[in-house]
Amino acid sequence: MSSLKDQACIVGVGQTPFTRGSDEEPDNFRLQLRACEAAIEDAGLESQQIDAVLPFVSLGIAEEFAVHLGIRDLRYQATSHVGGACPGASLANAAMAVSARLANYVLIPGGWYGYSGRKVREVVVSDVSVMSGGVTARDYYFPYGLTVPTQWFSMMARCHMDRFGTRPEQLGAVAVAMRKHAQLNPNALMRERPMTLEDYLASPMIADPFRLFDCSLEADGAVALIVTSAERARDLKAKPVYVMGIAQGQPFPADDIATREDVFELGLTSAAPRAFAMAGIGHEDVDFAEIYDPFTFQVIQQIEEMGFCERGEGGGFVEGGRIELGGDLPVNTHGGLLSEAHVLGMNHFLEAVRQLRGDAGDHQVEKAEIGIVTGFGDFGDGAIAVLRR
Amino acid sequence: MAGSQSGYGKPLPLMRGFTKQFYDHCRNGELRFQCCTACGKWRHVPRNTCASCGSWDWEWARSNGRARVFSWTVVRRPMHPNFTEEVPYAPAIIEMEEGVRLVSWVVDCPPEELRAGMPVEVFFDAVTPEVTLPKFRRADA
Numbered sequence: 001m002s003s004l005k006d007q008a009c010i011v012g013v014g015q016t017p018f019t020r021g022s023d024e025e026p027d028n029f030r031l032q033l034r035a036c037e038a039a040i041e042d043a044g045l046e047s048q049q050i051d052a053v054l055p056f057v058s059l060g061i062a063e064e065f066a067v068h069l070g071i072r073d074l075r076y077q078a079t080s081h082v083g084g085a086c087p088g089a090s091l092a093n094a095a096m097a098v099s100a101r102l103a104n105y106v107l108i109p110g111g112w113y114g115y116s117g118r119k120v121r122e123v124v125v126s127d128v129s130v131m132s133g134g135v136t137a138r139d140y141y142f143p144y145g146l147t148v149p150t151q152w153f154s155m156m157a158r159c160h161m162d163r164f165g166t167r168p169e170q171l172g173a174v175a176v177a178m179r180k181h182a183q184l185n186p187n188a189l190m191r192e193r194p195m196t197l198e199d200y201l202a203s204p205m206i207a208d209p210f211r212l213f214d215c216s217l218e219a220d221g222a223v224a225l226i227v228t229s230a231e232r233a234r235d236l237k238a239k240p241v242y243v244m245g246i247a248q249g250q251p252f253p254a255d256d257i258a259t260r261e262d263v264f265e266l267g268l269t270s271a272a273p274r275a276f277a278m279a280g281i282g283h284e285d286v287d288f289a290e291i292y293d294p295f296t297f298q299v300i301q302q303i304e305e306m307g308f309c310e311r312g313e314g315g316g317f318v319e320g321g322r323i324e325l326g327g328d329l330p331v332n333t334h335g336g337l338l339s340e341a342h343v344l345g346m347n348h349f350l351e352a353v354r355q356l357r358g359d360a361g362d363h364q365v366e367k368a369e370i371g372i373v374t375g376f377g378d379f380g381d382g383a384i385a386v387l388r389r
Numbered sequence: 390m391a392g393s394q395s396g397y398g399k400p401l402p403l404m405r406g407f408t409k410q411f412y413d414h415c416r417n418g419e420l421r422f423q424c425c426t427a428c429g430k431w432r433h434v435p436r437n438t439c440a441s442c443g444s445w446d447w448e449w450a451r452s453n454g455r456a457r458v459f460s461w462t463v464v465r466r467p468m469h470p471n472f473t474e475e476v477p478y479a480p481a482i483i484e485m486e487e488g489v490r491l492v493s494w495v496v497d498c499p500p501e502e503l504r505a506g507m508p509v510e511v512f513f514d515a516v517t518p519e520v521t522l523p524k525f526r527r528a529d530a
Contacts, residue, residue: 205466207464
């Protein structure tokens with residue numbers, strides 16, 4: 001088989017509203033089902049035409065989606081246990097399935113009551129099977145009160161600040177850029193809450209060096225994607241978004257963040273060159289980047305690890321408007337997990353598709369041709385997709 | 390999992406398998422890590438095989454207990470109900486002279502005074518009758 005490049009397309013996207021709080025009883029599956037129906041409708045398909053489902057880890061099983069959508073002939077399913085890298089990993093899986101003709105129309109759902117239901121901090125504490133490193137965390141981190149991602153990644157940020165001189169104002173530049181973009185996005189939770197660098201620096205410290213505004217927004221929301229082959233995409237109503245390149249990776253060891261030899265290594269470090277090579281592009285070809293942002297520091301880190309700049313230079317890279325709309329590399333044009341909502345990185349794919357369809361309204365990147373979407377899971381598993389219109 | 394009988398409410402390791410062996414050594418006043426007997430590489434967290442050479446042969450090698458602070462965070466807003474009273478506290482990554490790292494606390498250093506490279510040494514805190522946690526104190530260089 002020749003390259004996977006341009007063999008698969010995203011042809012449908014759907015979402016529920018992103019909220020903090022809901023009148024309904026929190027039911028992650030029901031929320032995702034609504035997003036699935038919206039995506040299927042967006043693709044111009046009937047739900048029975050879906051023949052593959054790739055659920056998000058710990059948030060559903062394929063059979064449950066099949067039963068509710070009336071899928072009589074589910075011919076492919078898989079779940080990737082890589083946390084927030086799951087959407088990207090599932091997209092790789094979907095691209096392979098459709099180009100190998102194992103399935104025709106693949107559904108990738110992802111969503112949760114991340115605000116109204118069990119919060120991330122509670123999930124990690126209560127169910128170690130949910131993430132790689134769950135056992136490491138339970139037995140070697142939790143006894144010392146190192147219990148949530150905010151605390152794990154703030155330690156990495158401190159290393160970066162000590163080693164490279166990265167400053168709080170540079171983490172703040174990420175927060176401010178994301179918040180700026182959110183002002184232009186009707187879906188963003190922080191739409192009417194502008195933020196200055198002063199506001200950022202004044203926000204309360206959560207786990208030093210992470211302040212409140214370094215942390216993403218727990219939210220209720222779901223997104224679904226429909227993937228098919230480039231061939232089948234031509235017959236559907238929406239402008240197809242082509243998967244030019246896709247890859248995933250893991251740091252070593254993936255399940256322990258404290259003992260990693262290369263402290264700043266991410267799965268993305270090895271995945272990015274692979275995805276760029278498949279796509280046949282260079283960094284200068286990227287018109288926008290939706291970067292998985294559970295915390296501001298990870299935006300800086302992923303920009304470095306993808307090779308947009310040298311390791312240690314990410315702090316300078318994000319300053320001066322470079323990552324804002326109108327800058328050289330607009331990042332998280334929807335506001336990201338930081339200012340739109342934390343919907344598991346599925347909302348990053350949603351935004352990328354809208355950008356490439358020309359449907360991003362006030363936060364549209366002019367002449368958007370090629371965009372990238374990253375995923376980051378657990379202790380640093382990574383995925384990256386290069387998409388084009 | 391919390392030691393409700395002894396009144397210790399914080400999360401405890403699940404005392405089974407390698408975890409139990411590691412913490413049982415701590416209860417005996419010894420900080421031991423797995424060391425591959427085929428290639429000599431120390432490792433933590435405990436595993437079945439050596440990722441460097443693939444050997445299944447290893448032993449619990451005793452560390453000299455001397456280390457330096459590698460990194461840390463200062464928790465100022467509690468994220469777990471049983472640590473509320475400790476705030477502010479600073480979980481740290483400690484790097485032993487043998488090269489392995491682990492998460493622990495430096496108990497006699499205010500969070501603001503922590504520095505990367507600060508020399509520390511291990512001591513043992515029997516938080517329940519079954520579980521002893523290795524913790525660290527400031528040391529001379």
